[in-house]
Amino acid sequence: xxxxxxxxxxxxxxxxxxxxxxxxxxxxxxxxxxxxxxxxxxxxxxxxxxxxxxxxxxxxxxxxxxxxxxxxxxxxxxxxxxxxxxxxxxxxxxxxxxxxxxxxxxxxxxxxxxxxxxxxxxxxxxxxxxxxxxxxxxxxxxxxxxxxxxxxxxxxxxxxxxxxxxxxxxxxxxxxxxxxxxxxxxxxxxxxxxxxxxxxxxxxxxxxxxxxxxxxxxxxxxxxxxxxxxxxxxxxxxxxxxxxxxxxxxxxxxxxxxxxxx
Ligand code: MLT
Numbered sequence: 001x002x003x004x005x006x007x008x009x010x011x012x013x014x015x016x017x018x019x020x021x022x023x024x025x026x027x028x029x030x031x032x033x034x035x036x037x038x039x040x041x042x043x044x045x046x047x048x049x050x051x052x053x054x055x056x057x058x059x060x061x062x063x064x065x066x067x068x069x070x071x072x073x074x075x076x077x078x079x080x081x082x083x084x085x086x087x088x089x090x091x092x093x094x095x096x097x098x099x100x101x102x103x104x105x106x107x108x109x110x111x112x113x114x115x116x117x118x119x120x121x122x123x124x125x126x127x128x129x130x131x132x133x134x135x136x137x138x139x140x141x142x143x144x145x146x147x148x149x150x151x152x153x154x155x156x157x158x159x160x161x162x163x164x165x166x167x168x169x170x171x172x173x174x175x176x177x178x179x180x181x182x183x184x185x186x187x188x189x190x191x192x193x194x195x196x197x198x199x200x201x202x203x204x205x206x207x208x209x210x211x212x213x214x215x216x217x218x219x220x221x222x223x224x225x226x227x228x229x230x231x232x233x234x235x236x237x238x239x240x241x242x243x244x245x246x247x248x249x250x251x252x253x254x255x256x257x258x259x260x261x262x
Pocket of ligand 1: 020021022023087088089090184211237
């Protein structure tokens with residue numbers, strides 16, 4: 001299968017491939033696209049399988065398959081080396097891609113994600129949620145996710161942002177969401193990979209992220225040999241959308257150092 005994707009910016013610029021979270025699609029990166037393209041990057045935004053406009057083969061949406069889909073897309077676009085960013089589920093896929101093809105990476109952004117697998121309770125909860133979504137549709141999932149995506153203040157003060165994200169989540173089909181939940185439940189423990197990943201990495205996390213919390217992010221940062229760490233204040237899980245100014249500034253500085261030394 002071929003992934004749907006969007007491209008923006010300078011075709012000759014350093015390529016940056018950004019992987020969205022669950023149950024979202026490439027549109028989650030909209031607040032990053034302007035500043036990154038203005039800074040001269042070639043920004044590639046795939047829709048992971050089962051999400052956005054990408055087609056959906058039957059069966060579990062594994063993180064390995066997501067990573068291989070992205071690699072195939074990068075091959076198709078002629079991107080030999082690129083900086084890869086992953087938010088949450090996109091980060092699980094990004095770590096899987098880093099395991100398969102570390103030499104392809106110029107840099108790695110890990111935003112609100114984690115390297116450790118689900119605990120047995122988390123896994124059971126996820127599989128249960130997958131069954132609920134199949135039986136009842138996206139509503140219970142959206143209800144469970146929204147308070148984790150944004151802080152209470154943002155949910156109250158920025159209805160436009162909340163609506164935008166609701167709109168994205170509602171386009172994800174329940175059976176695809178269920179299969180992605182099953183894929184995330186089965187994801188590999190990536191902690192062994194981190195110490196040998198010789199790639200410049202930026203680990204970002206919302207200070208109030210309840211899903212992939214600051215402690216998990218810090219632990220990941222401490223295992224990575226070439227990592228920088230940034231906590232985004234006044235943000236929950238969806239920090240790149242909730243606090244784009246802070247995220248874009250930090251990301252821009254980090255990318256600048258990456259390409260200055262490349
Ligand atoms: C995501 O934002 O991609 C998901 O919340 C990740 C997860 O459920 O582990």
